[in-house]
Structure formats: structure tokens, C-alpha cells
Amino acid sequence: MTTLFDSYKECESVIIQMCNYNDNTNLDRLTMAINVCHSLQDDKEKIWRLSQTFLKTLWNNDEAVRKGFHKYFKDEVEKIKQMLEYHEKECPKHNCKVCAHEKNIKEKMVKMYERKRPKVYSQ
Numbered sequence: 001m002t003t004l005f006d007s008y009k010e011c012e013s014v015i016i017q018m019c020n021y022n023d024n025t026n027l028d029r030l031t032m033a034i035n036v037c038h039s040l041q042d043d044k045e046k047i048w049r050l051s052q053t054f055l056k057t058l059w060n061n062d063e064a065v066r067k068g069f070h071k072y073f074k075d076e077v078e079k080i081k082q083m084l085e086y087h088e089k090e091c092p093k094h095n096c097k098v099c100a101h102e103k104n105i106k107e108k109m110v111k112m113y114e115r116k117r118p119k120v121y122s123q
């Protein structure tokens with residue numbers, strides 16, 4: 001599974017595109033996983049951790065359950081990698097759905113993370 005990505009950065013971008021903005025439970029899990037990953041050094045370990053967490057979020061995804069999580073994940077990753085590759089060259093900047101989705105997910109993740117942090121550290 002770690003061979004699906006060239007780097008952790010790529011893995012994170014792809015998984016963010018696969019996140020559902022309205023699924024708070026799963027976003028919360030992924031937020032925690034991403035934060036743990038940011039404290040790790042090894043790219044392979046980070047990719048593995050984030051992918052494992054993402055796979056656990058697929059239980060309420062019918063297509064993933066039917067196809068099998070690993071197959072579903074692999075297929076989706078390939079699709080999104082192609083989409084992001086195209087996006088990198090052709091991003092319209094203005095009203096871009098890909099950029100807007102990433103921004104929205106990241107903002108929501110920051111809020112979730114801030115809420116979890118013990119008050120004593122927040123000043």
C-alpha cells in the first residue's frame with residue numbers, strides 16, 4: 001500500500017480529496033492521524049498510518065464494502081492522483097472545486113484539532 005504514493009505529501013493531498021466534509025466522525029479520526037503523522041520522520045511510516053486510518057473510515061461506504069477496501073482504495077487513489085496531476089497544471093484558481101475542497105477540509109481539521117487541545121496549552 002505504501003507503494004501507491006511517491007511521498008507522504010502526495011498521500012495527504014489524495015486522502016484529503018477523498019474526505020467527506022459532512023462526516024464528522026471520520027474527519028475527526030483523520031485529523032488525529034494527520035497530526036500524528038506530522039510528528040513522525042519516516043515517509044513510509046506516515047503513509048502507512050494515514051492509509052490505515054483512511055481504510056477504517058470506509059465502513060459506511062457501500063461501494064468500498066462491496067469492492068473490498070484495498071481494491072477500492074487503490075482504484076480511487078489512482079483516479080485522484082490523475083485528477084491532481086491534471087489540476088496542478090490546469091487549476092483555474094478562481095472557483096476551483098479541488099482547491100475549495102482542500103481548503104474547507106483543512107479548515108475543518110484545524111478547528112477539530114484546536115478543540116481537542118487541552119486549554120492549558122492554547123494560550
Ligand SMILES: [Zn+2]
Pocket residue numbers: 087091092093096097098099100
Ligand atoms: Zn485548484
